[in-house]
Amino acid sequence: MRRPSVISVFVLVALWNISIATDWPAGYLEEEGFWRDTIGGLHDINLHLQLRFYQVLTRHRPDPFQPDHVSLVYIDDDTHWTTLFGDQPTNRAFLARVVRNAANPETKADVIGLDVELLSPRNFPEGTDAGYRNKDNDALLGAIQYASSKGVPVILGNVYAVEDGRRIDLPNIFTQADLLASPHLDCARVSCPGFGYLNLPEDKREIPLITTIPPADPHLAPYLDSFALTVARAYRGPIEAAKYPILNPRDHPDNAPVFGTFLPETQTKNRKGLQSTEKEFPQISITGLANGDLPAMQACAKRIVLIGGHWHERQGYLGWVDQHLSPAGYISGLALHANYIESLLQHKFTHELNIWINVALDLFIGLIIYLCFEAASTGWRIAVLFIVFFVPLIAAWLFLGLANIYLDFLLPIELYFLHLLYEVVEKHFCLKRHKTSQNAVTSGHDSLPAAGGKP
Secondary structure (H helix, E strand, O other): OOHHHHHHHHHHHHHHHHHHHOOOOHHHOOOOOHHHHHHHHHHHHHHHHHHHHHHHHHHOOOOOOOOOOEEEEEEOHHHHHHHOOOOOOOOHHHHHHHHHHHOOOOOOOOEEEEEEEOEOOOOOOOOOOOHHHHHHHHHHHHHHHHHHHOOOOEEEEEOEEEEOOEEEEOOEOOOHHHHOOOOOOOOOOOOOOEEEEOOOOOOOOEOOOEEOOOEOOOOOOOOEEEHHHHHHHHHHOHHHHOOOHHHOHHHOOOOOOEEOOOOOOOOOOOOOOOOOOOOOOOEOOHHHHHOOOHHHHHOOOOOEEEEEEOOEEEOOEEEEOOEEEEOOEEEEHHHHHHHHHHHHHHOOOEEOOOHHHHHHHHHHHHHHHHHHHHHOOHHHHHHHHHHHHHHHHHHHHHHHHHHOOOOOOOHHHHHHHHHHHHHHHHHHHHHHHHHHHHHHHHHHHHHOOOOOOOO
16 A cells, blocks of 8 residues: 555544644634635534534434423414514514513423523613613513512523624623512522523534633623523522532633533424424424413423524525524524533533544554555455444444544544545556456467467
8 A cells, every 4th residue: 555645644634633623724824815714614514524424323322312301482483474573673572471471480480591682782782772672671671570580580692792802792682780670589599580692602512601702891701601501500590500510610611612412303384382202392382372371381380491583584484594503403593502401401411522632543543444454355355444434433323322422533534444445446446457458468479370380
């Protein structure tokens, strides 16, 4: 086997691993341009391949991951396009009715999460909104305070932007003081309403916990908690949550990314049923909840109720809004947050393997593969090819299903398979050409006249 080609495959495998786990080298190019965009595009392709790879494995994983805590309330096509006439932002008075009924004392939820952007208009200070929306905003704030008085914390989503490497917190129509205006709230003992950022990570397997991007305003908090983390902490309560290191990431903000476990989501045009299959998140009718229907309210009891939008772009047609590729296929942002919360509460998460461990394992496994391939006879080389192709797939499936570990270094191993397959095919055709040329020479000799004979 030619040494230069083997070395080039080792280099490609190492670069593949590095490009998946980091933003190198695109992140180190100072100016935007052709090379940065091209390399960044290759990084996105690599990440897409990894998610597609794990999508196949997740579909058949043996892990008994169930939606034990979270139920979803979709602002679906019927609600968004028909009931609310496609208005954005989503009508706050309508959200107020949903929140109030989800916090009904007889059937109350444990936690309510609003995966809805409640942003102030551009250049408006925090805690303000356009005047014509004040009445609806007061209704929603009153519903949040009502829920708090019944022992149901409501977690709102906020959003940040990044500019020149600095975090810019976009102002919300409510402030923390607004949410805590209810009397007799002891946030040291009971869960209180609060905020969590809705921004999703680039790699959707990663559970967002806190952002360590430094704020543009030095007076702002250095860290922000994610929506999923805030909901999970509210469910546990401040005293119980303090016992779980994963729910207190500010104590160790430099830890490696944490990858979660994922359930799929049915991509149907409208979601009217209260519950889908056992292996998906239970769904509660938003129309029923807004109208105070008893079955919808009962479905909230002792659950984390997440409310968020998932409708089609144009009058119920074209693609879904807020749609993301995950290890469970394409799912909504609301379902992603639900998966993150369930992973945190059920401890179905693992830390990402160190990039250099991935690279070292790939190179070591590659060395073993090539040594076995060289030592094998021609017939056994086909068996080595099959092993190289199937063993990484089986190992990735087992580790994902039994230990929820994403072995990102296994997919680049398939480059060794492609290279060995190329070597086998090339050798086959070389032997075939050599045999053909030998036959041609032999037949040419046979056609020559014997010595002293007649032509």
